[in-house]
Amino acid sequence: MERIEQHASFGGRQEVWRHASRSTGCDMRLGVYLPPAALRGERCPVLYWLSGLTCTEQNFITKAGAQQHAAAHGLIVVAPDTSPRGEGVADDPAYDLGQGAGFYVNATQQPWAPHFRMEDYVAQELPALIEQHFPATDARGLFGHSMGGHGALTLALRHPGRWRSVSAFSPIVAPSQVPWGQKALAAYLGEDPAAWRAHDAVALIAGARERLPLLIDQGEADEFLPQLRPELLRAACDAAGHPLTLRLHPGYDHSYYFIASFMAEHVAHHARALRG
Amino acid sequence: MERIEQHASFGGRQEVWRHASRSTGCDMRLGVYLPPAALRGERCPVLYWLSGLTCTEQNFITKAGAQQHAAAHGLIVVAPDTSPRGEGVADDPAYDLGQGAGFYVNATQQPWAPHFRMEDYVAQELPALIEQHFPATDARGLFGHSMGGHGALTLALRHPGRWRSVSAFSPIVAPSQVPWGQKALAAYLGEDPAAWRAHDAVALIAGARERLPLLIDQGEADEFLPQLRPELLRAACDAAGHPLTLRLHPGYDHSYYFIASFMAEHVAHHARALRG
Numbered sequence: 001m002e003r004i005e006q007h008a009s010f011g012g013r014q015e016v017w018r019h020a021s022r023s024t025g026c027d028m029r030l031g032v033y034l035p036p037a038a039l040r041g042e043r044c045p046v047l048y049w050l051s052g053l054t055c056t057e058q059n060f061i062t063k064a065g066a067q068q069h070a071a072a073h074g075l076i077v078v079a080p081d082t083s084p085r086g087e088g089v090a091d092d093p094a095y096d097l098g099q100g101a102g103f104y105v106n107a108t109q110q111p112w113a114p115h116f117r118m119e120d121y122v123a124q125e126l127p128a129l130i131e132q133h134f135p136a137t138d139a140r141g142l143f144g145h146s147m148g149g150h151g152a153l154t155l156a157l158r159h160p161g162r163w164r165s166v167s168a169f170s171p172i173v174a175p176s177q178v179p180w181g182q183k184a185l186a187a188y189l190g191e192d193p194a195a196w197r198a199h200d201a202v203a204l205i206a207g208a209r210e211r212l213p214l215l216i217d218q219g220e221a222d223e224f225l226p227q228l229r230p231e232l233l234r235a236a237c238d239a240a241g242h243p244l245t246l247r248l249h250p251g252y253d254h255s256y257y258f259i260a261s262f263m264a265e266h267v268a269h270h271a272r273a274l275r276g
Numbered sequence: 277m278e279r280i281e282q283h284a285s286f287g288g289r290q291e292v293w294r295h296a297s298r299s300t301g302c303d304m305r306l307g308v309y310l311p312p313a314a315l316r317g318e319r320c321p322v323l324y325w326l327s328g329l330t331c332t333e334q335n336f337i338t339k340a341g342a343q344q345h346a347a348a349h350g351l352i353v354v355a356p357d358t359s360p361r362g363e364g365v366a367d368d369p370a371y372d373l374g375q376g377a378g379f380y381v382n383a384t385q386q387p388w389a390p391h392f393r394m395e396d397y398v399a400q401e402l403p404a405l406i407e408q409h410f411p412a413t414d415a416r417g418l419f420g421h422s423m424g425g426h427g428a429l430t431l432a433l434r435h436p437g438r439w440r441s442v443s444a445f446s447p448i449v450a451p452s453q454v455p456w457g458q459k460a461l462a463a464y465l466g467e468d469p470a471a472w473r474a475h476d477a478v479a480l481i482a483g484a485r486e487r488l489p490l491l492i493d494q495g496e497a498d499e500f501l502p503q504l505r506p507e508l509l510r511a512a513c514d515a516a517g518h519p520l521t522l523r524l525h526p527g528y529d530h531s532y533y534f535i536a537s538f539m540a541e542h543v544a545h546h547a548r549a550l551r552g
Contacts, residue, residue, distance in 0.1 A: 007533035008497065008525070014533055062532065065341045221284065249284070256338065257283035257290055 001133055004029070010071040011036040014061055019129065023121035024084035025114060030126070031061040031079035035071045038135045042074070045164075045274035046136045047267065049079040050122065050144030050151040052170075053180070054100045057081045060145075063256035069267035075274065076136055080126060082147070084115035096180055097187055103175070104151030105199050107188035116188060122151065123159050141165040141270035145259055146224070150175055153201035153214070153233075160210040165273035167215035167266045169259050170222055173233040174202040180227045202229075205236040213243040215269045217262045219252030277409055280305070286347040287312040290337055295405065299397035300360035301390060306402070307337040307355035308410065311347045318350070319411045321550035323543070324439075325355040326398065326420030326427040328446075329456070330376045333357045336421075339532035345543035351550065352412055356402055358423070360391035372456055373463055379451070380427030381475050383464035392464060398427065399435050417441040417546035421535055422500070426451055429477035429490070436486040441549035443491035443542050445535050446498055449509040450478040456503045478505075481512040489519040491545045493538045495528030 005016035012035040021028040038044045047070065049060050060066070060079040070077045083089075083102030090111035092098035098112075107116035130136050142163045144152040149171025156166040175181020176196035185196040197203035214237065218230045230246055237244035252258040281292035288311040297304040314320045323346065325336050336342070336355040346353045359365075359378030366387035368374035374388075383392035406412050418439045420428040425447020432442040451457020452472035461472040473479035490513065494506045506522055513520035528534040 007529055007531050008495070008527040008537070009533040010537045013527075062339050065344070065536070067533075067536070068341070219284070251284040251289075253283055255283050257285040257343070260341070260343070261284070261286045 001129070009033065009067045012039055012067065012071050014067060016057060016061070021121055021125060023117045023125045026084045026086045026089055028084070028121065029057045029081050031057045032130070032134065033061070033067050033070050033077040034134065035074050035076065037074035038076055041135060043135045043137045044074050044076045045139035045141065046076045046078055046127070046130055047141040047143065047270050047274070048122065048126070049077060050104060050142070050148030051079065051082050052144070052146030052148050053082070054095050055082050056100070059256065063260065064263055065260040066263050066267060069264050073267055073271035073275065075267065075271060076130070076134060078126065078130055080122060083118060089115045097184055101147065101184060103147060103184045103188060103199070104155060105185070105188050109188060109190050112188050118151070119155065123155050123162060127162075139164055139274045141274050143167040143266055143270065144171070145169040146254065147172055147180070150181070150201065154199050154204060156212055157201060157204040157208055160208075163212070165270045166212050167269055169217050169262070169266070170219060170224070170228055170254055171201070171216060172228055174200055174229050176200040176203060177232065178227045178229060202232045202236045205233070205240045205242050208240065208242060211243055213245065215266065216244065216246045217266070218246065218248050219254065219258045220248050220250045221252055222254045224254050277405070285309065285343045288315055288343065288347050290343060292333060292337070297397055297401060299393045299401045302360045302362045302365055304360070304397065305333045305357050307333045308406070309337070309343050309346050309353040310410065311350050311352065313350035314352055314411045317411060319413045320350050320352045321415035321417065322352045322354055322403070322406055322412045323417040323419065323546050323550070324398065324402070325353060326380060326418070326424030327355065327358050328420070328422030328424050329358070330371050331358050332376070335532065339536065340539055341536040342539050342543060345540050349543055349547035349551065351543065351547060352406070352410060354402065354406055356398060359394060365391045373460055377423065377460060379423060379460045379464060379475070380431060381461070381464050385464060385466050388464050394427075395431065399431050399438060403438075415440055415550045417550050419443040419542055419546065420447070421445040422504075422530065423448055423456070426457070426477065430475050430480060432488055433477060433480040433484055436484075439488070441546045442488050443545055445493050445538070445542070446495060446500070446504055446530055447477070447492060448504055450476055450505050452476040452479060453508065454503045454505060478508045478512045481509070481516045481518050484516065484518060487519055489521065491542065492520065492522045493542070494522065494524050495530065495534045496524050496526045497528055498530045500530050
């Protein structure tokens with residue numbers, strides 16, 4: 001691992017690292033915030049953030065305002081990139097497919113299969129890497145935004161026992177039913193919708209093997225609401241008896257201004273589970 | 277004035293406006309944060325932020341994390357661009373001259389004189405515009421970063437009575453003594469150093485007509501310390517009996533990670549003066 005940025009931040013340190021990933025077969029970058037407790041040598045729980053379409057590791061660490069809350073609660077916050085990248089990695093001219101749009105799945109289709117293995121990367125390789133290289137415990141939380149909210153919900157549902165807490169901002173809750181998800185999942189997983197439903201939070205809720213409470217914040221002025229469909233998650237959780245706190249916020253849009261406004265409560269939600 | 281962005285943020289609204297400026301003779305953009313109190317129709321004091329080299333109105337509003345504190349204290353926060361811009365506006369290939377590097381002076385030299393009138397813009401036109409178009413009182417605070425810290429200090433010193441409070445992060449305190457300032461002030465104001473000293477906070481302190489207390493935060497790991505020279509401001513304030521709180525922070529650099537870490541205290545400093 002090579003550290004390529006470091007900045008003092010709220011008594012801790014915001015770092016950016018690069019490493020050669022065996023999951024994706026390319027170099028990956030990630031943000032790592034170390035709270036003051038970690039700099040003092042204490043082992044801290046780790047909160048993983050998954051970003052949305054077009055983002056790199058930079059969007060969250062520069063705009064979300066999470067560091068102050070992570071510092072207060074003594075949490076490490078890890079923010080990986082949203083896909084494999086580089087000259088040898090397949091891509092598409094559209095913003096919602098290929099680099100910057102990994103959708104947190106392991107692709108089975110060409111030309112994506114060799115590198116687009118973001119599920120393995122986030123659920124397996126990344127926690128092992130963090131717990132080896134940083135003063136981290138194995139208490140893990142997972143959250144994200146939009147495509148990354150989809151990633152947080154589906155990876156938590158597909159890997160029970162791996163995360164102690166989960167939340168999302170403006171998640172794509174039913175990718176198999178909306179254009180962003182149908183396009184990406186068809187490209188990465190093939191044309192059979194059964195394969196898509198294995199990566200669809202709304203479809204997975206009924207068979208959830210653990211009942212991690214879901215905290216979801218959604219702006220009512222979100223320009224992408226037709227891609228997000230929070231009402232489908234509410235119906236699925238109601239039907240399955242899955243604990244859900246879904247908060248709809250009048251006037252808020254899809255931007256990091258929305259995320260920053262409710263970041264304190266998300267970090268506190270995870271801290272209760274990870275340090276409680 | 278034309279509103280070109282608006283985002284709900286911490287119960288208030290972050291907006292971006294464009295208007296035709298008579299000071300600079302071109303369209304200017306600015307960020308305006310309206311706290312919840314302003315959205316309820318209360319008139320609020322206004323805190324003006326001046327950004328550093330290369331910045332537009334976007335850097336502060338996306339990265340500094342000021343909105344949460346402005347919301348709590350009921351302050352409007354206005355963040356203008358750092359220079360005139362556009363195809364008809366003079367520029368230089370270097371990052372530290374021309375567009376993005378206005379240095380908050382009225383240029384007297386060609387090719388800069390027609391548009392580079394940032395002192396008039398920030399000290400005169402902008403407050404009048406804000407107080408006309410928004411629910412603003414005439415209680416004004418001024419702060420900034422790096423070149424914008426220089427702008428905050430010098431505009432406060434050159435326009436006594438116009439601002440009730442002033443502070444800065446990592447300011448260029450003595451532009452007439454450091455390379456950034458010598459280059460820009462020579463270009464904008466000509467080769468006579470006497471003209472530069474009229475825009476040099478360290479040179480202005482001795483003759484200050486009011487004693488606004490200065491709050492300055494400076495990172496000790498700032499890669500630009502040789503351009504900033506906080507010790508010169510300390511000496512000038514000591515000699516003149518000017519009230520100065522200069523805080524040096526081990527490990528912090530020149531970035532917005534540093535600014536965000538101490539933003540709460542700066543906004544509180546201004547709120548005491550503007551609402552006290």
